[in-house]
Amino acid sequence: MQSLTKREKTLIYILVCFLIIVAGWFLLLDPALQKNTLVKAEYEQKQSQLITVKQKLKDYEDAPNQYKILEESYNEIAGKYNEILSNDDIDKLITTKVLACGFRPKSLTIGEITNTSFQTSDNATSEENNSNNQKTDSVIKQANINMTLSGDINKLKKLINSINEQEGLEIGNLSCQLSNNQANSVSISFIIYMIEK
Helix, strand or coil, X not given: CCCCCHHHHHHXXXXXXXXXXXXXXXXXXXXHHHHHHHHHHHHHHHHHHHHHHHHHHHHHHHHHHHHHHHHHXXXXXXXXXXXXXXXXXXXXXXXXXXXXXXXEEEEEEECCCEEEEECCCCHHHHHHCCCCCCCEEEEEEEEEEEEEEEECHHHHHHHHHHHHHCCCEEEEEEEEECCCCCCEEEXXXXXXXXXXX
């Protein structure tokens, strides 16, 4: 067998080194790089999930404060209305006010208690609902009351002030029949608004 020249030996060493590098690439580095790419993609996916979970957690942490704000807002709104009253309670409320002002009730008719629906007009909620602008059923109930009473017309202002001071009660219509004596006849239509408290 012939001995190899120095040049051939160098070429064989270079070829062996090249084969070792190629084999190392395909057997070690390429699978490691592919696995690294997969792990990196999975890491980025987990990071985005973590951000989403942190955002939800922040919402949950803020939930008691948001609930408290909504509850205070509801209580403030509910304070402007009467609690749900029966017809007897409505009768007592109106009759007491009328008697306290010096009038004598002749007749009282209380209409059916119905749900009231409204269009949101509050600035804070109208911005939120501006795009869908939907009509909302409320928990507010109302009843119409018609009453005929007699008494001194000079005390009518006191009765009107008494009604205006009562939260959730307003005068819908008022008409008077004057007579020479103090038995003037007054017909008043009230609207009472109620809410569950």
